[in-house]
Amino acid sequence: MSTFAPPVQRLITELGKLPGIGGRTAQRLAFHLLRASEEDALALADAIREVKSRIGLCEVCFNLADGPRCRICSDERRDAAVVCVVEEPSDIIPIERTHEFHGRYHVLGGALSPIDGVDPEDLRIAELYRRVTGEPEEGRDPIREVVLATNPTTTGEATALHIAEQLREKAPQVTVTRLASGLPVGADLEYADELTLGRALAGRRALS
Amino acid sequence: MRVVRLSLRNFRSYESADVELGAGLTVVTGRNGAGKTNLLDALYFGCTGRSARTTNDRELVRFGQKVTRVEVETEADDGPHRLSVGFEAGQPKRLTADGVRVERLLDVPGRPLVSVFLPDRLELVKGTPSLRRAHVDQVVAALWPARTTTRRGYAQALAQRNALLTRVRDGAVSPTSLAAWDRELARHGIALMADRAAAIDAVAERFGAIAADLGLDGDPRVAYRPRSKATDADGLVAELEERRTSDLERGFSGHGPHRDDLALTRDGRELRAYGSQGQQRLALLALLLAEREAIAATRDAVPVMLLDDVMSELDRERRGRLVELLRGVGQSVVTTTDLEHVPGGDGADVRRLRVEDGEVRADDLREQP
Ligand SMILES: Nc1ncnc2c1ncn2[C@@H]1O[C@H](COP(=O)(O)OP(=O)(O)OP(=O)(O)O)[C@@H](O)[C@H]1O
Ligand SMILES: [Mg+2]
Ligand SMILES: [Zn+2]
Numbered sequence: 001m002s003t004f005a006p007p008v009q010r011l012i013t014e015l016g017k018l019p020g021i022g023g024r025t026a027q028r029l030a031f032h033l034l035r036a037s038e039e040d041a042l043a044l045a046d047a048i049r050e051v052k053s054r055i056g057l058c059e060v061c062f063n064l065a066d067g068p069r070c071r072i073c074s075d076e077r078r079d080a081a082v083v084c085v086v087e088e089p090s091d092i093i094p095i096e097r098t099h100e101f102h103g104r105y106h107v108l109g110g111a112l113s114p115i116d117g118v119d120p121e122d123l124r125i126a127e128l129y130r131r132v133t134g135e136p137e138e139g140r141d142p143i144r145e146v147v148l149a150t151n152p153t154t155t156g157e158a159t160a161l162h163i164a165e166q167l168r169e170k171a172p173q174v175t176v177t178r179l180a181s182g183l184p185v186g187a188d189l190e191y192a193d194e195l196t197l198g199r200a201l202a203g204r205r206a207l208s
Numbered sequence: 209m210r211v212v213r214l215s216l217r218n219f220r221s222y223e224s225a226d227v228e229l230g231a232g233l234t235v236v237t238g239r240n241g242a243g244k245t246n247l248l249d250a251l252y253f254g255c256t257g258r259s260a261r262t263t264n265d266r267e268l269v270r271f272g273q274k275v276t277r278v279e280v281e282t283e284a285d286d287g288p289h290r291l292s293v294g295f296e297a298g299q300p301k302r303l304t305a306d307g308v309r310v311e312r313l314l315d316v317p318g319r320p321l322v323s324v325f326l327p328d329r330l331e332l333v334k335g336t337p338s339l340r341r342a343h344v345d346q347v348v349a350a351l352w353p354a355r356t357t358t359r360r361g362y363a364q365a366l367a368q369r370n371a372l373l374t375r376v377r378d379g380a381v382s383p384t385s386l387a388a389w390d391r392e393l394a395r396h397g398i399a400l401m402a403d404r405a406a407a408i409d410a411v412a413e414r415f416g417a418i419a420a421d422l423g424l425d426g427d428p429r430v431a432y433r434p435r436s437k438a439t440d441a442d443g444l445v446a447e448l449e450e451r452r453t454s455d456l457e458r459g460f461s462g463h464g465p466h467r468d469d470l471a472l473t474r475d476g477r478e479l480r481a482y483g484s485q486g487q488q489r490l491a492l493l494a495l496l497l498a499e500r501e502a503i504a505a506t507r508d509a510v511p512v513m514l515l516d517d518v519m520s521e522l523d524r525e526r527r528g529r530l531v532e533l534l535r536g537v538g539q540s541v542v543t544t545t546d547l548e549h550v551p552g553g554d555g556a557d558v559r560r561l562r563v564e565d566g567e568v569r570a571d572d573l574r575e576q577p
Contacts (some may be wrong), residue, residue, distance in 0.1 A: 112368075112385055112388070113368065114368050114369075114371035114372035114375055114381075114385075114389070115367060115368055115371040117375075119375075119381045119385065120384060120385050121381075154361055154364040154365050154368060154392060154396075155368070157392050157395070158365070158368065158385070158388045158389050158391075158392040159388070161387075161388035161391045161392060162384075162385045162387070162388035165387055165388060166384070
């Protein structure tokens with residue numbers, strides 16, 4: 001019972017699938033695009049197409065990358081002995097902004113959540129164990145510390161606890177640390193401000 | 209902070225009413241069915257966004273009408289404030305604080321706290337432990353608003369662990385991550401138990417004194433009965449591990465603070481099982497009044513007491529003691545069919561309201577029929 005022409009309705013439906021965009025906003029955005037010049041509107045379409053064709057996941061850490069490896073994994077100045085584990089690629093940005101962390105990352109692709117059917121096998125946890133226990137690459141130090149920087153939510157905490165416990169068994173030589181609390185409880189890393197996050201990084205504690 | 213005025217439109221039996229409350233005790237009189245309880249519920253609705261009597265908000269809309277609206281005016285140190293709740297069937301509730309839309313009134317800082325006694329609240333004494341747990345958690349929230357996150361965290365961890373137990377039982381996943389969820393559940397569980405213990409601790413002594421004041425004999429006590437004996441997260445983890453097999457069989461967690469209880473006793477025996485109606489009623493009143501004192505001592509907010517039909521079942525002496533307690537501090541609203549049932553209800557410091565023919569009028573005692 002749509003009142004719009006099918007192509008318009010399709011645009012509204014697609015926009016409405018974006019996080020944080022409700023039906024009303026989707027409609028407003030659609031009409032904005034309809035009013036925009038062809039050039040402007042297609043620039044958006046091209047940007048989406050390009051990002052989807054050129055950006056994939058880093059083969060080492062699963063961060064976003066425009067080649068086989070991401071910018072951080074290709075940067076020889078970054079300490080390969082320290083790996084910071086985050087839930088999503090977007091969680092890397094606030095940590096980078098603090099300039100407190102000089103190691104590398106590992107992106108899990110989510111957090112454990114049995115309610116949503118997300119189990120360890122659905123995350124890149126096995127890949128992390130392999131990275132930690134495997135032989136280091138030519139000329140690089142072996143991994144010495146894993147910093148668990150999953151979100152301070154119930155699912156993020158449980159994920160950190162699970163990984164910590166498994167690493168204790170699989171790689172007892174590795175120090176496992178957790179970001180010091182100071183992050184607001186229930187907050188997502190993405191929304192934490194740089195100062196708190198910087199402090200949390202500086203004061204990370206070993207998980208026993 | 210005090211509630212100054214209550215205005216309602218199309219709420220239950222009322223087409224409209226505009227009521228000024230007293231600074232201390234307000235007594236609402238009227239015949240059976242006049243609308244006394246409805247008026248109390250309107251006040252509760254205006255302060256919390258919820259009814260004290262029903263979870264079905266449609267029942268609150270006056271027959272034949274579409275929309276109900278309740279407004280509460282308060283007076284705080286920083287001046288007057290206004291809360292409003294509007295409800296129309298099929299629509300989300302419209303809640304505002306000082307004219308600004310809000311998600312929940314419960315989160316509005318400085319909203320009036322209310323404590324309500326309805327006859328069916330005796331279930332709190334007689335009914336299942338879940339009612340008492342929920343009540344204790346409300347007291348925790350009233351005492352320390354920031355700690356509501358503890359209960360929410362525990363509930364989330366519990367739901368996750370239960371989901372995992374079912375999935376493991378059904379063979380959908382391996383149990384490797386169960387240990388992590390035990391630990392996460394235990395972390396929140398220990399915090400929740402500490403909050404509950406602290407809340408009961410703040411209330412227990414006051415409860416004994418007030419219960420005695422109200423004439424409840426036999427050393428009445430309130431005590432927290434946690435299910436777990438653990439004193440730290442490691443202890444709770446160990447308890448969870450012991451029960452893992454049975455948890456896995458049932459597909460849910462059978463142990464932890466979601467099985468806690470609150471014990472109200474006289475001479476060491478549970479009032480739930482052995483108390484008379486009058487004793488249960490006095491214990492509930494003492495509990496609510498003790499909580500009010502504890503909240504007043506912790507925050508500078510004294511909950512408004514809403515007492516529906518509480519006098520009818522008390523003997524004359526105990527009515528007198530209750531009224532004395534209520535006149536002592538804070539605001540309270542008491543309903544009764546008979547002003548006679550409220551000793552001292554004719555005092556100059558008492559505000560009297562009379563409900564008749566769907567209207568509320570100030571009762572100046574001169575034109576009593
Ligand atoms: N949604 C509604 N619309 C109109 N009237 C309603 C509505 N809900 C309840 N009522 C009426 O309200 C009256 C009951 O009011 P209330 O429970 O406040 O009485 P009361 O004064 O407390 O009586 P009692 O002394 O018996 O407890 C009933 O007559 C009932 O029909
Ligand atoms: Mg009534
Ligand atoms: Zn990478």
